[in-house]
Amino acid sequence: MSADVLRPRRSVLYMPSSNERALEKAKSIACDGLILDLEDAVAPDAKPAAREAACTAAASGEYGRRELTIRVNGIGTEWHDDDLAAASAAGPDAIVVPKVNSADEVVALVAAMEEAGAPEHTRLWAMIETPVAILDVLSIARASDRLACFVMGTNDLVKELYAEHVPGRAPILPSLHQALLAARAAGIAILDGVYNDVKDTDGFLAECRQGREMGFDGKTLIHPGQVEGANTEFAPSEAAVEDARGLIAAWEDGKGSGVVTYNGKMVENLHVESAQRTLAVADAIGALQD
Ligand SMILES: CC(C)(COP(=O)(O)OP(=O)(O)OC[C@H]1O[C@@H](n2cnc3c(N)ncnc32)[C@H](O)[C@@H]1OP(=O)(O)O)[C@@H](O)C(=O)NCCC(=O)NCCSC(=O)C[C@H](O)C(=O)O
Numbered sequence: 001m002s003a004d005v006l007r008p009r010r011s012v013l014y015m016p017s018s019n020e021r022a023l024e025k026a027k028s029i030a031c032d033g034l035i036l037d038l039e040d041a042v043a044p045d046a047k048p049a050a051r052e053a054a055c056t057a058a059a060s061g062e063y064g065r066r067e068l069t070i071r072v073n074g075i076g077t078e079w080h081d082d083d084l085a086a087a088s089a090a091g092p093d094a095i096v097v098p099k100v101n102s103a104d105e106v107v108a109l110v111a112a113m114e115e116a117g118a119p120e121h122t123r124l125w126a127m128i129e130t131p132v133a134i135l136d137v138l139s140i141a142r143a144s145d146r147l148a149c150f151v152m153g154t155n156d157l158v159k160e161l162y163a164e165h166v167p168g169r170a171p172i173l174p175s176l177h178q179a180l181l182a183a184r185a186a187g188i189a190i191l192d193g194v195y196n197d198v199k200d201t202d203g204f205l206a207e208c209r210q211g212r213e214m215g216f217d218g219k220t221l222i223h224p225g226q227v228e229g230a231n232t233e234f235a236p237s238e239a240a241v242e243d244a245r246g247l248i249a250a251w252e253d254g255k256g257s258g259v260v261t262y263n264g265k266m267v268e269n270l271h272v273e274s275a276q277r278t279l280a281v282a283d284a285i286g287a288l289q290d
């Protein structure tokens with residue numbers, strides 16, 4: 001397991017880069033990552049100033065352990081090229097590109113980042129939020145070593161499918177699973193989409209739990225009030241850590257046999273590997289400092 005794959009991404013908060021107060025506040029929010037937005041959350045008139053603010057923030061080194069990313073405007077928009085060039089030069093941890101639709105687009109994005117002088121540590125994160133992306137998601141996931149993460153854009157996906165936002169998300173589960181399969185096959189991280197109702201804590205926590213059970217690494221968020229819940233739901237619980245330790249101990253006690261039981265359940269090598277991953281994730285979270 002590489003360090004990058006294990007980097008905690010339980011809570012990744014979007015914020016409009018045009019909102020100076022929010023950019024300042026973010027320095028003390030306990031999220032694992034930030035997406036400084038230049039796209040949907042920023043009005044057309046405010047985009048040039050927002051671009052400058054995001055790039056200044058990314059270059060400032062003032063966001064501590066938080067993984068700092070900039071979401072540029074989409075390919076083909078009037079702002080995209082300038083956003084990508086400026087963000088590349090600023091050197092955030094990643095550049096998030098909305099509505100990525102093909103492997104060719106990934107290759108072209110990486111070439112443009114390199115041409116604009118993006119430092120090696122600046123990765124590409126691709127938003128998966130259209131039907132065409134879902135239908136070609138494995139080739140997108142495998143298009144470049146610089147692509148480190150998928151971010152689900154569930155609002156755009158619901159819109160494009162003519163679907164509806166419903167509890168349990170049945171209309172988009174096949175798409176979410178398809179993207180998860182591709183991310184895991186390619187060995188990259190994947191973040192769940194946002195929960196729009198910032199006042200509905202129960203609904204938000206239920207959706208976090210669902211995302212974690214499906215296999216997402218974390219959730220994208222739109223409000224600071226969602227951070228604590230995501231941090232808790234996407235971290236292994238104390239019980240899960242204890243269970244993982246017990247399972248590994250039972251396996252080691254029965255060394256030599258291909259299968260043992262723990263708490264009455266069959267344990268094989270693959271369960272041991274899952275338990276080791278749980279402990280590695282818990283350790284990576286435990287090592288975080290503010
Ligand atoms: C959703 C909001 C518009 C709500 O704003 P507001 O009503 O002002 O919230 P509060 O009054 O509760 O705010 C309390 C304080 O917290 C700060 N704040 C609020 N949101 C953020 C944030 N995201 N990051 C940092 N700080 C934040 C406020 O400034 C208040 O601070 P203070 O004044 O000091 O008390 C608002 O939360 C918001 O704008 N959220 C982000 C929206 C956004 O970025 N949208 C775009 C990304 S989502 C998307 O596009 C998904 C995808 O593409 C898809 O297709 O699904």
Ligand SMILES: [Mg+2]
Pocket residue numbers: 040098129153154155156
């Ligand atoms: Mg979107």
